[in-house]
Amino acid sequence: MNYIHRRTISFQNLNSFLTLYRQDQDQHRLISTPFSSVFYCTKGESENQGKVYQEELRRNALWTACYAEDYIIQLYLADLGTTRERRKLLFDVGSNKGYVLAAWKSIWSPQNGVNQRSLGKYLSEKLLLSDCGVCNDCNEPLLSTKVNISRHMNVSVEIHAFEPQLSNYGILHQVQKWTNDTYLYVHNLAISNYTGTAVLLKCGRGGEACGLTVEKNLTDTERFLLVNVTTLDTFVQKFQITEIIDILKIDTEGYDPLVLTGANLIFKRQQIRLLIFEHHHVGFWASIHLRDVVENLDSKGYTCYMLGKTGLIRITRCWSSLFAEKRWSNVLCVLRNDERLRYFIEKLLISSTL
Template structure:
């Protein structure tokens, strides 16, 4: 995912991120590190507020040290054309997380409707949405005061009714014709969210899809998710330091993992060839930039 953002950075003018299961907001902050570098390191900006909002026991930096993600080294030496505007839709049903992220959002990006902040030529509009996401619209019980990163619809203690929507319904309601990045992390409910994104995915209105498969929390196998996405003409890869293509290259060992981070790109889109070249380079043991010369070409073009 990081390699993809480096190479696509100068291609974005406007971008939309739909972050389903936004939690502490670090995924979107990580993407903004590349799309809106004029603000500085977004992950660190959020962390400065999270150290106050979250108790130390709840990993203010993120359980995977997400707050330390930075694009500084990746973008060094590149002449970056700033993205004009980025809309982040942070969908999170936990009142605890939503309150914490809203505090950081207000101070860093301003109110998206009335006073969005612009820095380095980029306007960031960070929208907070109180909702859970599945494959239907309605209500369900959710642990609304949950401060950790494993909150889900499977919980039974400390729950209260929350609204539920689907990706298809959400994009229609908010008039979002296209998503540059659709990220899903719902602690075992990702297959249901994928099902509720059927029309969005079928019409390739999400260029990049990122989701997490948690084998021990879902009744849907990773292979079933990949087959579903292949039918919708998405190629999927394991999101790891080295790329592993899973679509058309299934290895039974993938099913042995307790959880898997996956990213997919729509076939026929502008990214398909680039990500395939990255995968080939990874297979050959070379970095994608060494293999394609994109970093050099990008810096020479600006």
């Protein structure tokens, strides 16, 4: 058994009160436990959630693989007039070339002119990297065309980008210089469920599909490299980050469950407002069930949804077996106690769903 497997914590070993969450779904029922303001779907309603999901995928096979970034707009709108309006703390685990960072900056730092399209142009013209992103990110509609953004608002935006691939880390460093953003911190780190080192499959310049591996043959330096690894719990403790993290986005090519395990404390204390992670059949997802991950997050006060091109479909307490298919998909979760944010996020629910 390799060192990664020894440190793996199965989401199936959840504490006993999760049995409350698997009940006969023959009627709506609120549970008198903390964070219980989300009702259960009936069995029929859960099946409908799954059918709507299936229909969206029939129309667009990449519906949830390449999702819309409208959640960013909803967070922006939710925070207008609140204490979070002028301060944003954002974590991007697996930043690749920085297209998600560019989308964030287009909303909260619009005066800099950084967005997915300008980043694509910079990568192509200055770094000679003609790579638009796996989801054609550089041609995405600008978020600033969908909502009225104040270009004179003084927002403090702190972004932590984690990228273990040396080639992409170098690209992100160049992007940081291009944006001239002293509060964009680029970390050459892999994030997992332990602190130490790990073996990473090498990707070519700009590549997005290479993650950690159980391979130990470090003599093959053409294919593998040794990288430093830490947990999010350790990272926030080391840098004394105690404030709310507005967004945590995770894209680690199959190691997202381990990132979540290594963030157990920050989720327990509800330090994350919005979470996005990727789900498919690669890496540790091959042996971990999405439902177990969703129920674990539910126990910590988070409601999760399938995130897609046309909106959201709730999966927390509305589970359908159709959600279990291990296809390339993305899940968004919101802190239930943040009722204003949840209200705005649920404006993205597809109309025929709950």
